[in-house]
Amino acid sequence: MQTLKTDLCVIGAGSAGLSVAAGAAQMGASVVLVEKGEMGGDCLNHGCVPSKALIAAAHRAHEMTQGAPFGIAPEVPRVDYAAVMDHVAETIARIAPMDSQQRFEGFGINVIRAHARFVSPREIDAGGTRIAARRFVVATGSSPMVPPIPGLADVPYLTNESLWSLRQRPEHLLVIGGGPIGLEMAQAHRRLGSAVTVIEAGRALGREDPEMAAIVLERLHAEGVRILENTTVGAVRPGIQVQAGDETLHGSHLLVAAGRKPNTDGLGLDVAGVETSPYGVQVDGGLRTTNRRIYAIGDIAGGGFTHVAGYHAGLVVRSALFALPAKARPQILPRATYTAPELAQVGLTEAEALAKHGDRLEVYRLPHDHNDRAVAQRATQGLLKLMVVRGRPVGVSIAGAQAGELIGTWALALSAGLKLGALAGAVMPYPTVGELNKRLAGTYFTPRLFENETVKKVTGLVQRWLP
């Protein structure tokens, strides 16, 4: 059998694998990239891209109903669901060339379309080709976790992998799981005209600060998304009937959005001496597995987001190619849920900051209605929350219009270790929603400058001495 020898072998051509392969090849390493399915992985084919395209269509439909306060007669949108899904497919097709085999071969990467499996600690088999590499990167991602609910296997349930091939709008979409996938898809379908019921075993958006999540959930309720929290799904029967607590729900379609499971099966990780956990592959701070020649990045290493996959990739290029120290800093990673209003977080939530910093923590709040642009746009439902320890931000939570855009400034502040003065001192164009960030930083200085007797006394003294 022929054995290919390479500097770096990457398993999985999703957000994580593509980023590390492109980076390494463009910096001069020889790279083999192995993908068993579609180039682009989950984000392009079943995740971020189709979901954001669907959300954009739903936003258009919703806007048509919202004109009255602006003096524009509202319209009931006539939704052609099949055409909406065509828009989703076109969006994927427009972005796909960036992730294509051809483009990556153009970087000099040897792309092999096969299932990869470790056959020793330093070799894999990929469809009959042996590959021996100086370093491996496991970037095999995650798949929908389908809970063991009685009867579920007997109904044609949807997941984020199959949703995009629907051609008819669900009359009544039942959604199991009130996390980011469940709620983004619930609101989008409601806005496109479906009745939607979400069944959540715990708290909806349970990972997020409850005060911030409540702002999103209130809007979802107002738009007619029914969310049953702390409700267990007992059984599913054809029809589609879902036993949710004491209630039997009748739906036309069922979407399972109950979390993710890591793609570790069939990889031969045990043969390679790579240890796993229920959450994926075990990695150290530098994303090395229990076999030091093998890294794991992206969802398989607990990443959860495309931008985290890209961040992981950058660290591995540094470490695997140049043997430079590289340590992941989870505290600087932002996340956003693209419901309307959006919900975004970087660093610690209030509860996490309190647990870590105790009474050194100061918390500042700023509602969106303090922003002139938001008022003009009637988009004042929102809140920013700033967690500060000794003049430095340790976390920011934002719920409201463009929260995903606004959090970027705070991601920079946390990653660069900026003090609040840097943000408060920056000049932002008026009137932008982005001014909220400067104003939020300013809330830290307001009591110190404007409600401070010493400052007032000093001002009085200086004024008396000035000519």
Ligand SMILES: Cc1cc2nc3c(=O)[nH]c(=O)nc-3n(C[C@H](O)[C@H](O)[C@H](O)COP(=O)(O)OP(=O)(O)OC[C@H]3O[C@@H](n4cnc5c(N)ncnc54)[C@H](O)[C@@H]3O)c2cc1C
């Ligand atoms: C509905 C949905 C919406 C999302 N929205 C967002 C969003 O808005 N923003 C955001 O940041 N994130 C979002 N995410 C998360 C994001 O999609 C993932 O974090 C990201 O795709 C992870 O990239 P990855 O490379 O780790 O894994 P993947 O994209 O899953 O890629 C892994 C690849 O490895 C391949 N593979 C697996 N096993 C093998 C094997 N043995 N041999 C060869 N190949 C193999 C798979 O076929 C796959 O192509 C969303 C996810 C979903 C499901």
Ligand SMILES: NC(=O)c1ccc[n+]([C@@H]2O[C@H](COP(=O)([O-])OP(=O)(O)OC[C@H]3O[C@@H](n4cnc5c(N)ncnc54)[C@H](O)[C@@H]3O)[C@@H](O)[C@H]2O)c1
């Ligand atoms: N905007 C984004 O960046 C974005 C969007 C979608 C997904 N993602 C990524 O994908 C991940 C997965 O998203 P997700 O929403 O599937 O997972 P999740 O784990 O965040 O949420 C799943 C929810 O389902 C509930 N659940 C599980 N089993 C259940 C059952 N039997 N009955 C009722 N409820 C049940 C859980 O309590 C949880 O609240 C996210 O955590 C995130 O990393 C990101």
